[in-house]
Amino acid sequence: MPTLWFILVAFMLTMYVLLDGFDLGAGIIHLFVARTDTERRLNLRAIGPVWDGNEVWLIAAAGTLFFTFPLLYASSFSGFYLPLIIVLWLLMGRGVAIELRSRISNQVWASFWDGIFFLGSALLAIFYGAALGNVIRGVSLNAQGYFFEALWTDFNPLSANPGILDWYTILTGLLAFAALLTHGANYIAVKTEGTLNERARRISRAGWLITIPLAILASIATFYVQPQVYTSFAQRPWGIIFPLIALVGLLGAGFFNVLKRDTPALLSSGTFILGMLASAAFSLYPIVLPAVKRVNSLTINNASASQYGLTVGLIWWSVGIVLAAIYFIITYRRFRGKVTTIAGQEY
Secondary structure (H helix, E strand, O other), rough: HHHHHHHHHHHHHHHHHHHHHHHHHHHHHHHHHHHHHHHHHHHHHHHHHOHHHHHHHHHHHHHHHHHOOOHHOOOOHHHHHHHHHHHHHHHHHHHHHHOOOOOOOOHHHHHHHHHHHHHHHHHHHHHHHHHHHHHHHOOOOOOOOOOOOOOOOOOOOOOOOOOOOOOHHHHHHHHHHHHHHHHHHHHHHHOHHHHHHHHHHHHHHHHHHHHHHHHHHHHHHHHHHHHHHHHHHHHHHHHHHHHHHHHHHHHHHHHHHHHOHHHHHHHHHHHHHHHHHHHHHHHHEEEOOOEEOOOEEOOOOOOOOHHHHHHHHHHHHHHHHHHHHHHHHHHHHHHOOOOOOOOOOOO
């Protein structure tokens, strides 16, 4: 049962990154892909019907973590208190920017919220990538399963007391930024036409070219800072399928971009993200939060709830996930196709 919940939590976090990831990417490119007020309204309308629903996956994953791996939840939310508060403010600022931009017909007002939308999206992408880097690298867990990290210490990921930011977590943050930029640009290309569509394709191509070296460097660095990665692939060599999925997605994103096939390019960038996250989850299993001192690591066994709680939770989770799937299917079908700007519409 703990293994099943490890997979389900990883699935929910992956869904969040895939869906809200293109929202973040749209925000990252917002000031560059859209140069007029009309184009910026189009960019926002492309994500307008779905962005808040996509963020539900993050809330649901946190709630699921609470009753499945309570020690991991308590440890992470206390140890990562500072970055979590920063993420919370960035999420709020980004949401407020989307909702308030159209409330006053004033260029200064609109430009201010455009800047907040861009800044919140860009920093969130970097923080999420750095957060994943922290989880892969490991934290200074004590024997009771708790830790606290400063924002930075000596920028050495192999330090006995690493900070949230070091050269490795900054590298993973930059990789997340580039990957989500590419993913978002592909989504905007799918949803728009004309000049905006062409700019989105060019930005996607540039993001793809940046993603390639960052992905290579991050992969090599991961084996250097976390020995568990090598152990997992050595013991379960079939897991090589996950990096291969990421590779196929990365190659496909560039290939379909050149062919100007926007939907396959979006699916390919999503496949790359899926493969990378699946590789990270596979390489850590059965550890859910590595410790600098390996004996203190939290695993699916010492961090999970009781068997009874996991079983009851699975019943209610199954009901919830069916309802969520119905909601997302209806929403994405209802708002499929290219976006347009009509007088009187928001954004």
